[in-house]
Amino acid sequence: MYFHNFEEFIEMGGHGFYVWLAYAVVLFALVAYFVYSNRSAKSYQKNLVKFYKRMDSRNQHKTDLEQQSVEEN
Amino acid sequence: MWTWFYQLASPKWFYQFANKWLPWLRAATLILFLAGLALGLLFSPVDYQQGNTVRIMYIHVPAAFLSMFTYVLMAISGAIGYIWRIKMAHIVSVSCAPVGAIFTLLALVTGGIWGKPTWGTYWEWDARMTSELILLFLYLGFMALHNAFDERKTADRAAAILALVGLVNIPIIHFSVEWWNSLHQGATISKFEKPSMDTDMLKALLTMIVAFQFYFVTVLLQKVKAEILDREKLSGWVKKLVVKQGEGVQ
Numbered sequence: 001m002y003f004h005n006f007e008e009f010i011e012m013g014g015h016g017f018y019v020w021l022a023y024a025v026v027l028f029a030l031v032a033y034f035v036y037s038n039r040s041a042k043s044y045q046k047n048l049v050k051f052y053k054r055m056d057s058r059n060q061h062k063t064d065l066e067q068q069s070v071e072e073n
Numbered sequence: 074m075w076t077w078f079y080q081l082a083s084p085k086w087f088y089q090f091a092n093k094w095l096p097w098l099r100a101a102t103l104i105l106f107l108a109g110l111a112l113g114l115l116f117s118p119v120d121y122q123q124g125n126t127v128r129i130m131y132i133h134v135p136a137a138f139l140s141m142f143t144y145v146l147m148a149i150s151g152a153i154g155y156i157w158r159i160k161m162a163h164i165v166s167v168s169c170a171p172v173g174a175i176f177t178l179l180a181l182v183t184g185g186i187w188g189k190p191t192w193g194t195y196w197e198w199d200a201r202m203t204s205e206l207i208l209l210f211l212y213l214g215f216m217a218l219h220n221a222f223d224e225r226k227t228a229d230r231a232a233a234i235l236a237l238v239g240l241v242n243i244p245i246i247h248f249s250v251e252w253w254n255s256l257h258q259g260a261t262i263s264k265f266e267k268p269s270m271d272t273d274m275l276k277a278l279l280t281m282i283v284a285f286q287f288y289f290v291t292v293l294l295q296k297v298k299a300e301i302l303d304r305e306k307l308s309g310w311v312k313k314l315v316v317k318q319g320e321g322v323q
Contacts, residue, residue: 002115002116002117002118002119003115009114009115012124012125012126012128013119013124013125014124015124015125015126015190016125018126018129018186018187018189018190019125019126019128019129021186022129022132022133022182022183022186022187023110023114023129023132025179025182025183025186026132026136026179026183029175029178029179030175030179030288033171033172033175033292034288034291034292034295037171037172037292037295037296037299038295040295040296040299041295041296041298041299041302044299044302044303045302045315045318048302048306048311048312048315049315049316051306052312052315052316
């Protein structure tokens, strides 16, 4: 341990502003992108649920129409 | 050996592989970062010239290293996708771009913050910084070009070529401190020589580099998962997977 107390740790020998700013920027960016990339996979899955429902109902509609036209002829 | 390569090229296999390993990768990333932060902020000495600002090194160097590493991976997998037309290689290549851009931006920002107290300036148009800035533009250009095409296959191939052309910038970044006079210092760690650095500093730096690498693999696999779902949505296995899991998203 290279610091004797908590104030010294925060001050970083007078360079606290630079050191903590750099660490804050990095931590923020890494955490933000971690959350974003994790969420995008999840939100894709949610959207796909709706996408497949839509596809299914459209296909169903199509076969219904085909059957109708077959019956009419 | 070869079957493993074939499996790697299958999106379905890759997706399951990512799902299986991601919890472990996330845990390892977190532990490594906590260890690296403790070593870097608490258990490493101050520099005799720079004082405590030397602690910025433990995030600046890994970010800069990963910014180049990611680019090389992006270009190589882009080339593999281009030459052998492997879908999975393009997916990896495209997923590298955003995280690589973030590493590059972080290397530039932390470098600027470090430069102010040590060099007296946030920014200088010297070789190392300018070539790293070009790297950022290459990443942004790659993403913009990929977005510019409606057809994904064309986008993949065009972006892969851009990545390959931009590869020339990587040795320029690496050797810039030797080729030109620069404010930036040369490499402190080398494979061939004993590092000119205190062992406690070296421990902190290496831990942080490994932590950044684990972080990179973790977010890359997360992005790859999303990319696979989007591209493979018309294939049976994705539909089965999504419908089976329903709202209980994994």
